[in-house]
Amino acid sequence: MQKDKFFKEIQNKLHPGEKLVSTHCSYCGMQCGMNLRVDTRTNTIIGVEPRYDFPVNLGKMCPKGVTAYQQVNHPDRIKRPLIRRNPAWKGTAEGFEEVSWDEALTFIASRFTELQEAYGKDTLSVYSGVSMTNEKCYLTGKFARVGLQTRYIDYNGRFCMSSAAAGFNRSFGIDRGSTVPWTDIHQTDCLLIAGSNAAECHPTSMFRIWEVQNRGGYLIVVDPRETPLARRADVHLDLRPGTDLALANGLLHLLIENGAIDEEFIHNHTNGFAETKALVEMYTPEVVSEITGIAQEKIIRAAEIYGKAPEAIVMFCRGVEQQSKGTDNVSAYTNLALATGKIGRPKSGVATFTGQGNGQGGREHGQKADQLPGYRKMDNPQHVQEVACAWGIPVAEMPQKGVSAYEMFELMHNKTIRGMYLLCSNPAVSAPNLSYVREALKSLDFMVCSDFYLSESAEYADVVLPTTSWAEDDGTTTNLEGRVIRHRQAQSWYAESRPDWWIQIEIAKRMGRGQYFEHLSGPREIFDELRRVSQGGTADYYGITYEKIEERQGVFWPCRDEEDPGQPHLFLDKTFYHPDGKAKICALPYRPPAEEPDEEYPLRLTTGRVVYHYLSGNQTRRIPFLRDMYPDPLLEVHPDTAQKYGIAHGEKVLLKTRRGEAVYQVKVIAAIRPDTVFVPYHWGKHESINLLTNPALDPYSKMPEFKACAAEIVKLEEEERQHG
Amino acid sequence: MAKQLLYIEMDNCIGCRSCLAACTQCGGHDSRNRNYVMDVDPMQTRQTIPLMCLHCVNPACARSCPAQAIQIADTGAVLSALVEKCIGCQNCTIACPYGIPKFDQEQNLMYKCDLCYDRTKDGIPPMCASVCPTNTLQWLTESELAEKQSAHRLAGGKWIASQSLEPLESETNVKISLPGILQGVQKLF
Numbered sequence: 001m002q003k004d005k006f007f008k009e010i011q012n013k014l015h016p017g018e019k020l021v022s023t024h025c026s027y028c029g030m031q032c033g034m035n036l037r038v039d040t041r042t043n044t045i046i047g048v049e050p051r052y053d054f055p056v057n058l059g060k061m062c063p064k065g066v067t068a069y070q071q072v073n074h075p076d077r078i079k080r081p082l083i084r085r086n087p088a089w090k091g092t093a094e095g096f097e098e099v100s101w102d103e104a105l106t107f108i109a110s111r112f113t114e115l116q117e118a119y120g121k122d123t124l125s126v127y128s129g130v131s132m133t134n135e136k137c138y139l140t141g142k143f144a145r146v147g148l149q150t151r152y153i154d155y156n157g158r159f160c161m162s163s164a165a166a167g168f169n170r171s172f173g174i175d176r177g178s179t180v181p182w183t184d185i186h187q188t189d190c191l192l193i194a195g196s197n198a199a200e201c202h203p204t205s206m207f208r209i210w211e212v213q214n215r216g217g218y219l220i221v222v223d224p225r226e227t228p229l230a231r232r233a234d235v236h237l238d239l240r241p242g243t244d245l246a247l248a249n250g251l252l253h254l255l256i257e258n259g260a261i262d263e264e265f266i267h268n269h270t271n272g273f274a275e276t277k278a279l280v281e282m283y284t285p286e287v288v289s290e291i292t293g294i295a296q297e298k299i300i301r302a303a304e305i306y307g308k309a310p311e312a313i314v315m316f317c318r319g320v321e322q323q324s325k326g327t328d329n330v331s332a333y334t335n336l337a338l339a340t341g342k343i344g345r346p347k348s349g350v351a352t353f354t355g356q357g358n359g360q361g362g363r364e365h366g367q368k369a370d371q372l373p374g375y376r377k378m379d380n381p382q383h384v385q386e387v388a389c390a391w392g393i394p395v396a397e398m399p400q401k402g403v404s405a406y407e408m409f410e411l412m413h414n415k416t417i418r419g420m421y422l423l424c425s426n427p428a429v430s431a432p433n434l435s436y437v438r439e440a441l442k443s444l445d446f447m448v449c450s451d452f453y454l455s456e457s458a459e460y461a462d463v464v465l466p467t468t469s470w471a472e473d474d475g476t477t478t479n480l481e482g483r484v485i486r487h488r489q490a491q492s493w494y495a496e497s498r499p500d501w502w503i504q505i506e507i508a509k510r511m512g513r514g515q516y517f518e519h520l521s522g523p524r525e526i527f528d529e530l531r532r533v534s535q536g537g538t539a540d541y542y543g544i545t546y547e548k549i550e551e552r553q554g555v556f557w558p559c560r561d562e563e564d565p566g567q568p569h570l571f572l573d574k575t576f577y578h579p580d581g582k583a584k585i586c587a588l589p590y591r592p593p594a595e596e597p598d599e600e601y602p603l604r605l606t607t608g609r610v611v612y613h614y615l616s617g618n619q620t621r622r623i624p625f626l627r628d629m630y631p632d633p634l635l636e637v638h639p640d641t642a643q644k645y646g647i648a649h650g651e652k653v654l655l656k657t658r659r660g661e662a663v664y665q666v667k668v669i670a671a672i673r674p675d676t677v678f679v680p681y682h683w684g685k686h687e688s689i690n691l692l693t694n695p696a697l698d699p700y701s702k703m704p705e706f707k708a709c710a711a712e713i714v715k716l717e718e719e720e721r722q723h724g
Numbered sequence: 725m726a727k728q729l730l731y732i733e734m735d736n737c738i739g740c741r742s743c744l745a746a747c748t749q750c751g752g753h754d755s756r757n758r759n760y761v762m763d764v765d766p767m768q769t770r771q772t773i774p775l776m777c778l779h780c781v782n783p784a785c786a787r788s789c790p791a792q793a794i795q796i797a798d799t800g801a802v803l804s805a806l807v808e809k810c811i812g813c814q815n816c817t818i819a820c821p822y823g824i825p826k827f828d829q830e831q832n833l834m835y836k837c838d839l840c841y842d843r844t845k846d847g848i849p850p851m852c853a854s855v856c857p858t859n860t861l862q863w864l865t866e867s868e869l870a871e872k873q874s875a876h877r878l879a880g881g882k883w884i885a886s887q888s889l890e891p892l893e894s895e896t897n898v899k900i901s902l903p904g905i906l907q908g909v910q911k912l913f
Binding site: 010011012013015047048049050052057059060061062063065066067189199200203204205206207210211213214215216217218226227228229231232308309310611612625629639649668669670671 | 735736738739740741742744745746748749751766767768769770771772842843846847848849851854855856857858859905906909910911912913
């Protein structure tokens with residue numbers, strides 16, 4: 001057990017007639033430890049009790065975590081499989097009838113087979129997510145490639161972690177979200193946090209972040225808004241959305257100028273510095289201030305602090321990653337740690353705040369269009385050979401690599417893809433440019449959706465399969481540190497719901513592919529197969545077992561054999577994962593967002609989250625406490641901007657971009673740049689801000705540019721305001 | 725068992741209201757939360773502060789109760805109104821300098837923070853301090869509290885922390901630091 005300064009030995013409260021099941025939260029990448037309270041008479045989950053001994057969060061939970069248990073026996077749960085035979089109802093919750101599992105599965109298999117016979121194997125697609133266990137993520141990749149034999153599989157991590165992944169792979173040759181465990185955070189001397197609203201999105205990091213300041217360390221925050229995190233920052237770099245790359249280059253410029261770089265580390269352990277140094281020459285404070293809108297003194301002060309700090313951690317999140325240059329932003333911020341040598345030792349390094357619960361593990365084991373288990377790549381023939389062999393299929397049968405999540409919608413529009421199996425995701429809310437995406441869903445010949453609530457995306461399905469919630473199944477996830485942890489089943493399967501692994505095995509059997517799946521009788525067997533298949537890959541899980549996770553409160557990958565304790569810290573021997581063992585310092589010229597403000601659309605729109613809701617809101621909007629605290633999306637506008645447009649706090653206005661428009665209530669707040677407006681993205685239908693966002697993709701990660709586009713506010717007439 | 729106290733460090737609050745969500749989980753709380761988190765100046769800043777029952781040593785709510793429905797536990801916790809005694813007059817809410825006691829119209833009953841008596845009587849931290857992700861709410865021993873007091877007392881003496889001095893009505897069992905805890909911190913470099 002790792003015990004840090006916050007650890008306290010605390011007994012749990014146990015009420016009569018209850019037992020506690022020790023598990024983790026369903027929501028973000030923090031994967032906070034929690035105990036679920038289970039009524040022993042009815043075997044149902046009835047509440048939550050802190051899990052004081054889990055080293056990452058020590059019992060602490062955010063309001064989503066505290067109320068997460070209320071999802072399980074919620075009245076909105078889907079109880080039985082649903083079929084809708086009249087496609088005219090697509091896009092609504094109407095027209096579904098309850099059927100048996102056998103009827104639903106047989107119907108799915110026959111429609112999938114018909115489509116594949118008529119249009120080829122690749123007419124089917126799998127669109128997945130990472131709010132589910134490693135076992136399910138692994139099996140989903142195998143199900144698509146071996147069960148359905150299609151090349152088209154991708155997942156919602158394309159809207160979440162893909163830029164961090166591509167950036168880390170380029171800089172380090174490995175993509176593990178953090179080079180240090182979270183228990184290092186409060187011990188460092190300087191945190192440089194860019195594009196992360198950690199106070200709302202990863203609240204249980206906050207006690208560690210504040211502790212850096214309590215100890216006399218520094219907090220530098222890069223954000224267009226004065227978030228609850230930025231409010232207490234020593235330096236708040238309030239940049240224009242979409243200008244991070246200029247800032248990161250500018251900081252490196254100053255670190256070089258100040259002599260704060262580590263020449264020896266650069267020489268021995270990195271490539272690309274000379275070229276990068278030449279590039280950042282032009283990013284003087286004056287130039288950077290011009291591009292970013294940040295006062296020069298603040299940029300100079302931030303570089304001075306980071307440069308002087310004995311230990312420092314650079315952290316970032318979707319703010320820098322959800323841009324059409326998100327991958328470059330990640331590598332450019334990572335440059336700061338590499339050039340100063342503040343990496344490869346405890347208390348110093350680089351980390352991204354992983355968004356989804358299993359955003360880390362779910363991107364390692366083959367749900368990504370170009371990737372196979374163990375972080376193997378589909379364009380590497382040896383990798384393909386290894387996995388085909390492990391799966392027992394001829395190499396020639398391994399499908400080619402597919403396309404990214406947003407590109408799949410393009411293939412639906414042109415009828416390359418006619419069928420979709422959607423699970424663990426709600427793209428009708430979370431994808432950019434939603435009018436186009438919703439049309440794509442509507443145009444499908446056949447769509448299956450697996451979810452535990454009837455999400456906005458499920459409303460486009462022909463068949464809806466009720467899956468179990470997180471608390472009804474065993475398995476593992478990999479948290480934002482790279483720590484593999486255990487989720488435990490606390491209650492039996494709700495009504496007639498079934499876990500996604502059961503569903504996929506049953507469909508595979510009915511598609512005549514049962515031989516590759518029938519030996520997998522549950523999560524443990526699937527995990528053991530994952531371990532074997534990942535062996536020798538970058539994300540090697542072979543040495544991780546359920547028992548070892550239990551003993552050690554989680555195991556950090558890579559973990560290559562039974563004796564291997566795993567690696568809480570990466571690169572301690574200063575060896576990186578590129579073939580020459582060196583990291584790459586990347587020369588990345590600044591380019592503006594794909595869409596810059598102009599006369600017609602003079603404002604910058606950025607989007608994000610609020611503390612009470614999670615992703616598309618499909619889960620949290622149904623929880624009474626969370627819904628009451630933040631029922632509807634609000635448009636944040638600076639008082640000066642509000643005055644310019646003649647709009648008042650609480651007034652409803654029309655917000656529009658080149659892609660769409662929506663009506664929002666205005667929240668006037670001085671804690672945002674006057675040239676920027678903000679709307680959270682957790683709502684569906686006409687309230688979705690993603691009706692307005694820009695689908696311009698990052699060339700490497702295929703991440704859409706959620707975080708910066710051009711917008712305009714239109715004041716509504718009196719009558720429209722009443723009814724808008 | 726060492727006596728433990730609720731300590732509030734206002735500056736840390738991020739307004740997540742996890743304390744309120746967790747409040748419902750304590751035995752005897754009837755799934756209702758009993759405290760408040762306030763936006764300080766919502767059109768200017770995102771600063772928020774928790775407004776918790778401070779469990780006064782000589783509580784105005786109990787003194788004002790004509791039915792003696794508000795009992796004080798051996799832990800110092802000022803308990804919720806006894807169902808059988810409360811007459812629903814709401815004197816307590818009016819008397820409390822912080823407006824803490826809440827009122828259930830249907831049940832004609834006052835309810836308030838009891839410092840999770842169901843937990844704290846056994847030395848288990850209250851739910852709010854257990855879950856608070858920012859350490860705004862902490863459950864401390866008296867020696868830990870003494871450390872906080874020495875760390876946060878400023879030379880000028882004006883600004884106070886962890887003490888029951890001027891800003892509060894009278895002596896309280898819950899100790900608070902007003903915003904500004906970083907003012908006295910010596911920077912590392």
